[in-house]
Amino acid sequence: MINSEWHPARGGKWLHATEDKRQDENFYQGPTEWLDLVAAMRQVSLAQLQARTREAPADVLEYFDKFLAECSDYMDEESAQAATSISTDAAGAATIFPGIADQQAAPMGAPPVGAPIG
Numbered sequence: 523m524i525n526s527e528w529h530p531a532r533g534g535k536w537l538h539a540t541e542d543k544r545q546d547e548n549f550y551q552g553p554t555e556w557l558d559l560v561a562a563m564r565q566v567s568l569a570q571l572q573a574r575t576r577e578a579p580a581d582v583l584e585y586f587d588k589f590l591a592e593c594s595d596y597m598d599e600e601s602a603q604a605a606t607s608i609s610t611d612a613a614g615a616a617t618i619f620p621g622i623a624d625q626q627a628a629p630m631g632a633p634p635v636g637a638p639i640g
Contacts, residue, residue, distance in 0.1 A: 533569030536585040537578055550585055552592045559593045566590055 532551060536544075543549060553562055570586035 537573050555596050559597050563593045
């Protein structure tokens with residue numbers, strides 16, 4: 523996880539940067555999939571509220587909106603992956619491969635079925 527200080531620092535950068543700085547190609551840095559997305563969204567939402575109360579320019583507010591939308595996209599992807607992942611337990615495997623639930627697992631250390639002996 524990325525340090526929690528990253529989010530407020532990023533929001534402050536967006537809020538206090540000059541127009542010239544905001545024009546830099548690498549000025550905006552969005553979230554990554556390794557970020558604690560819930561915490562990031564909470565902190566950036568608070569920073570966005572502060573920016574709105576300070577009447578930040580529309581282009582600055584767009585950074586907050588973009589960041590929150592990207593976090594939401596990552597969370598949607600994670601939810602979709604979790605909903606479509608295939609279970610590897612015996613009950614889940616039996617749904618995909620009928621008859622597998624009837625087979626017993628080999629004892630620990632035993633060679634796999636069909637492995638050469640010796």
